[in-house]
Amino acid sequence: MCSACGYPEAPGHWTEAGAANMAERLRSRFRRADILERVLKPYGLNVHDGGLVPGIQISNQFGNQTIVRDLAEVWALAEQWTGSPVDPLDPRFTTSTEKDS
């Protein structure tokens, strides 16, 4: 059990398999939060991961705020709060590079 968040210890999520040591793990968490912040901002969601407590902090403009454990929970929560899943194949993510290619 983590004394900061109260979550029982769980095996890592598959998305966290790419880091070999603590420093890389932390760097990966910061990068993950940056990507999520950029992707979820247009949906009215804010993402923060300060690296101090486990989990990813998500909030919306209605004052809801929560900490989720992993990316699977991020996408489930985003769907719950916005009413539809965040689809990476949505034109908002696929048309911006169309002009370059």
Next chain:
Amino acid sequence: MRMTVLGGFLGSGKTTWLRHQLHEGVFKGAFVIVNEAAETPVDDALLQGSSNLAVLAGGCACCVGKADLIALLRKICDERSSQTEDRLERIVLETSGLADPGPIVEAIRTDPILVHHIIVSETLVMVDALHALIQLRSEPLGRKQIEIADCMMVSKIDEANPDDLARLLATLHVINPGAQIFGTVKGTEVPLPDFDQSEPEHLAEVLNEKALSPIFPSKLALDETVDWTSFSVWLSALLHARGNDIMRVKGVVRTPAGRLLVQTVRKIAQSPEILPEQESREDNTIVVIGRGYREEDLARSLKYFAGAS
């Protein structure tokens, strides 16, 4: 020469099962042929336990890749004819998850050369305990694979809900009452629960195959702008939103932790396995098999997530 045809839907556990059998020495001395619908082979990396292994990539052996398969089998027969001792006695063909084993068996039985050399002794079909009911409801191919089986092996039964599993087994028994059914967990045979009391699923009589857009494989190269973090954020979102259309994702990604084998089946991603360090041209190339999207959108979207656009 006897031939075992191993079929089953995308991600049903064909390679896992075969890998375990090879490890246990079940198909000792057999020639193993792996057919993959995508141009980037991944499964051969997992089946190094076999001494004779050929990969037919870039075409499903029941349709576009049929000529290649027949040519390979004829070559194997030719070579066997010139051997005087320790002649090859068995061929194992692992079909792609998009293959209907029926036309493959038919092609071998009707080929004027192969018919004298090869007897297709068994058609084994892997059935995914977690996804098979959905596949049977929506995919005509999933049903065809079950119908042709001599023996069905239901995989992942340790992860399945007992009621759903019993319902699946009863349904399989209705679709193909003659076939034997076994349960497996990671390639090891395990006993199945009793399903006599379970009500089988009433599947719609005719599935409109033409109404479904075709399932196609795409190759996605991860360039230097895409690291593991951006890739995994992107893929986890993709599986959450499109898990019913993205049937299968597989490939090897280089990360600081090593070469990670990524495998997903619909919405479920396996814990990535770390593969032994070796140079491979296919690293950082991911195969995505699914329907209902434009191939080029995958790369564009990934680029956006990686912050490169």
